[in-house]
Amino acid sequence: MHRPSLAEAEVADELAAVRPRLAPRYAAALPGARAAVLSRLWRGLAHEPLPWIAGREPDGDGLTLRLADGRRLRGPRADPYRTDAYVEVVRLGEVAYDDPARLMTDLAVPHSASFADELAHSAASLALSRAGRQDHPDEWPGTDWEWEQRVVDGHPFHPNCRSRPGFSVAEQLAYGPEHGARVELALVPVPAAECLVAGDWPAWLRDGGRVLVPVHPWQVAHVLEGSEPRGGDGGRVTAHPLMALRTLALPDGPHVKTALSARLTSSVRDISLGSVAASAVLSDFGEAVAARTDGLLRVTRTLGAVAAGSPDLAAVLRESPREYAGRGERVVPVAALATTPLPRSPVWSARFARLALTVGLGLLELGVALEAHGQNLLVVLSPDGDPVRLVYRDLADLRVGPARLARHRVPLPELPARMVTDDERVLRRKLFGSLVAGALAGTTGSGPALRAALETAVRDLPRTPDLAALVGEPLPAKALTLMRLSPRTPGDQWADLPNPLRGGGF
Template sequence: MHRPPTAEAEVAEELAAVRPALVSRYAAELAGSRAAVLTRLWRALAHEPLPWIAGREPVRDGLVLRLTDGRRLHGPHPDPYATAAYVTTVRLDDVAYDDPGRLTADLAVPHGTGFAAELDHSVASLALSRAGRTGRAGDWPVTDWGWEQRVVDGHPYHPGCRSRPGFSVAEQLAYGPEHGPVVRLGLVPVPAGRCVVTGVWPEELRDGGRLLLPVHPWQAEHVLKLPCERGPSAHPLMSLRTLALPGGPHVKTALSARLTSSVRDISVYSITLSATLSDFAEALATRADGLLHVTRTLGAATAGSPDLAAVWRESPGAYAAAETGERVVPVAALAGTGLPDSPAWLARFARLALTVGLRLLELGVALEAHGQNLLVVLSPGGEPLRLVYRDLADIRVSPLRLARHGVPVPELTGRLVTDDETALRRKLFGSLVAGALAATAGSATALRAALETAVRDLPRTPDLVALLEEPLPAKALTLMRLSPGTPGDQWAELPNPLL
């Protein structure tokens, strides 16, 4: 039934040359990686508004999708919030598929060929990530980057969860956080007059009349194609392009490669607004009754190009009382702690997250609170105490709501600004509820139980009513990859676990 796709074979061949000790472990991880990506793909097929699916019919043993060309696709009952790889085979008419890339290729839908290649790459890279993971289950890291390296599987719901096109096996091992590397950043000197700078640029990154812009080594080699001065050594975080300096801040670099859905450069727009956003968010966090911290942007600079820019950002670890044993953990890493296995703990965490998220939404700010941007401060015993939010580049701000609550409206323009209630709710609910909370819960059943407890005593705002009574929005990640000519986010409506 299975024919190894080219990406699997290519990765195996490269791995044999650069890290032969991992070859057998890589081969052992391939079947589980195919199932993990196929599970994510089945979620999309079952719930996203894909134009070539004419209908969906629940049947006794699962779900049948009727395609517009008359074919039928049959798979198990879909759980849109499951994170375990429960889909091992689907059938297209009479042919069984265990390989998501091969299935996508044979569906022969518009733009499917390129997406099939991405899924092949996602499977192979995921198997490589699992084979080369660092750390031992049960150990709690002592560094901020140690927690980030625990998130081996990437995005919990995107079929391209580990797609890293343009990265060789050697580069994945050298730069992927799950492999535990130390990365030497490059420094590109740029005349200060050519740069846009906000905040305070570090003195150690100034050389007379020049700024020294930190550059990821992959970016220097493949995009900028220029030699760099040797910069500081740092530890990559789960976003790959953001790295932690030991004992210091985090540095976000431009990385003009497509990872999952997006090209990871840094727009001039986001640089120019970074200081304003940072000051605004820091002030707004004081209205969250001590339950939220927002990491400060210390300095940001661009040489006028999204391919050459960097942001210095405060470490989330600054908001834990280390002397009392508190820890700051990315929400994406919570599943590996075992804490969400307790329904009571999960409900307390959900209540904390919803209290903060809905409070800020009512004031006029929708956070992009997915498991990478959102972190939680844990007590020594593992209790969720407070939240930490980082990366303000994709929040949404409503001047109308801010003014209604007497909050000074910051001087912002462009895509961050909207008064559209649907857009605001999609931003928060899609990232926090259908994203961070769902992935932490790991199933519709666990998510439902947590939400039922968490929402009982929350203020019944119009936003909460929408969360309780309407379908749950989620980004239609596969539709977006199959719609290259459509800009911006597209959305799916998932079954509301509370209904």
């Protein structure tokens, strides 16, 4: 019988106190949550360049990993693009493991203890999310945030798909989009002279000579000690959390990105002073390059941004993607496509892949590499459910190539230095890793289905060096497990995944 991890037991105890009616559903969800996290972990172990794995030996339907210390770890063949929970047990020597945290603990490799804690928290939080999921009728949501709140399992490939360290059970239930939360954002007043403001910060978020900064209640409770919201009824605003958790939709208004400086899947996020300063210029640049896609891509504009002297007290207002839906159309985050009542066929997947690659490769040729994963990328569906164009949000993680821009006579604005590079490998990794190994793989759900969609999609695309690299080279993906086991290594690390198009004659 499985012994619950400390994280599972702690969540169960807290849940019994704050939401006892969910306790049976939580207990029932734990085995599936462990399998979901173990499947994501096994993908990383099977395909990422982990220094303590000496070799990988396919064997029928199985795969054996030879560890540098002589031990052997065996599990099923690992499809790097498969998104269901298909790994229930792996064996380290003669011992079977159905718990990703216990497996990582007993592997005893550098930094495995802290990662094991994260995996245990990810499985427990995922079970909590599944226990509290809302029942959705087979119909289209009426609001943009309802699409986002249908995404229960989080990142389709990250072992920390639902890890929320620092959040109590009560806070997860109160702030998690999958729980249908409504969040009361505090409006923290700061003298305007002490703020960096970019764009058009609206009048309703000003109070005389003070700027009102929307702040997530978790941030108020855990980070901004001593900062109090403005008194009276105007001191808070209700918003609906989106997939990113720290970004929320205001009713009938824009989206607000808050400086929720908690670490979720991989890293602690904030809103840097540099990103606030560059936000208006970057928004204009994104809109200008999107205009070169013949209407196939729209970019949500940044309306205004503010930082009150610190990344811990900042916010960004952004257009809602629903602004780009025509009559009868719907704008759906790619990560939420699996929750739609749309009967997606191989033909639909191929159409979507062709649209996404046409836009992504076209912009890459210009010199702009999108971070087009399933959270940033949205698809506009016709009334009949066909993919007709894309919407992209959150420009902060673009990579921009000056030499390519110059070839196409596109002016390079003054952007943060981290965004600017002529390294073609960096540019291609950014797009291919997020769009193909991320959004498209997550939508199709397996290597064979991804191959079928890509084979059809690439046939009529312009034969550029970027397309040749996409078709002929290993497919890059962020090495998410390696990154969690390398806490002292800054920046992204990468894995080369088997390319589903290799050998396809394209």
